[in-house]
Amino acid sequence: MDLSTAIPVWDIAARLAAAAVCGAALGLDREIRGKAAGLRTHTLVAISAAVTTLVALELYWGMAGKGTGGGDMDPTRVIQGIAQAIGFISAGVMFRAGTTVRGATTAALIWMAGALGIACGAGFYVLAGMALALCLAVTIVFSYALRWMPEPAKPANSIKPANSIKPANSIKPED
Numbered sequence: 001m002d003l004s005t006a007i008p009v010w011d012i013a014a015r016l017a018a019a020a021v022c023g024a025a026l027g028l029d030r031e032i033r034g035k036a037a038g039l040r041t042h043t044l045v046a047i048s049a050a051v052t053t054l055v056a057l058e059l060y061w062g063m064a065g066k067g068t069g070g071g072d073m074d075p076t077r078v079i080q081g082i083a084q085a086i087g088f089i090s091a092g093v094m095f096r097a098g099t100t101v102r103g104a105t106t107a108a109l110i111w112m113a114g115a116l117g118i119a120c121g122a123g124f125y126v127l128a129g130m131a132l133a134l135c136l137a138v139t140i141v142f143s144y145a146l147r148w149m150p151e152p153a154k155p156a157n158s159i160k161p162a163n164s165i166k167p168a169n170s171i172k173p174e175d
Helices: 009-032 039-065 075-091 104-121 125-148
Strands: 095-097 100-102
Touching: 009 039, 009 104, 009 125, 039 075, 039 104, 075 104, 104 125
Parallel strands: none
Antiparallel strands: 095 100
C-alpha cells in the first residue's frame, strides 16, 4: 500500500488544522448567540471544504507525476462544486416570515467557512487569516454598532401585503 502523497503529510495536517480553527472561530460567534448552525457546523463545513480541495489537488498532481500532465482534470471545477454545495446548505438556514428574513448572517458565515476551508486546503494561510480577521471584525463590531442605531421608522403609507387587500365585491357601500 503506497501512502505517499504529492503534498507532505505534515502539510496536509496543517491545512486541515487551519481549516478547523477558521471554522471554529466563525462558529463560536453563532454558538454564543444561540443560532442553529454553530461551532460544529461551521467547523465541519470548513474541514470538508479543505478535504475536498486537498483531494482535488492530490489527484491533479498525482496524474501530473505519472506523466499524464493532469489530463483534463481542473481543480478549480472542484472548488466551484464546493461553492455550489455550500450555497445550497446556506440557503437551508435562511427563513422568510412576512417581510422579515432570518438566518442571512448565519448563511453568509457558513459560506465563509467553506471559502476559508478552500483557502486552507490550497495552502493560502495568509489569505485565510486575513479573511477570517476581517469577517470576525465585521460580525462582532457590526453587532455592537447595530445595538446603538435607532430602529428604522416605517413609512406612513407603507405598502400592504397582497393578501391583506380585499376584493372589490367584499367592500360595502357607505350610507
